[in-house]
Amino acid sequence: MFRQITDTVFASPQIGTDAIAEAKALGIVKIINNRPEGEEDGQPAGAAIEAAARDAGLDYVAIPVTHAGFSQGQVDAMLEALDSAGGPVLAYCRSGTRSTLLWALARAKAGDNPTVIASKAASAGYDVTPVRQLIEMLAAGG
Numbered sequence: 001m002f003r004q005i006t007d008t009v010f011a012s013p014q015i016g017t018d019a020i021a022e023a024k025a026l027g028i029v030k031i032i033n034n035r036p037e038g039e040e041d042g043q044p045a046g047a048a049i050e051a052a053a054r055d056a057g058l059d060y061v062a063i064p065v066t067h068a069g070f071s072q073g074q075v076d077a078m079l080e081a082l083d084s085a086g087g088p089v090l091a092y093c094r095s096g097t098r099s100t101l102l103w104a105l106a107r108a109k110a111g112d113n114p115t116v117i118a119s120k121a122a123s124a125g126y127d128v129t130p131v132r133q134l135i136e137m138l139a140a141g142g
Contacts, residue, residue, distance in 0.1 A: 005100060109138045
């Protein structure tokens, strides 16, 4: 269920509270929720996942991303969430794609090589083509 993008970043489709134990067993220290509340009927509530994560001693942050796209504030929040984690993170959304794209944008803003970013995402089964131009721009300091 969890796809490993880097040594410290995993992406996943929607998780439930039952996935927290698996995440903790993998050494994950922070859960990043990139899914807006109420996006789909029957979707597990972010508050329930947050409570389960915190009960297990994991940090939790919500950076919801709608299908409308990504904002500078979301990229900055993701970069901060990654940089402050102090260990591996699990980011999730409906399919894991928005989480991976937001990770890619954050890493580009941090100055990572766009080709390396794309390769790491692809090795986890995700395609960054929809945001590749923005990745290039952010990596160039734009």
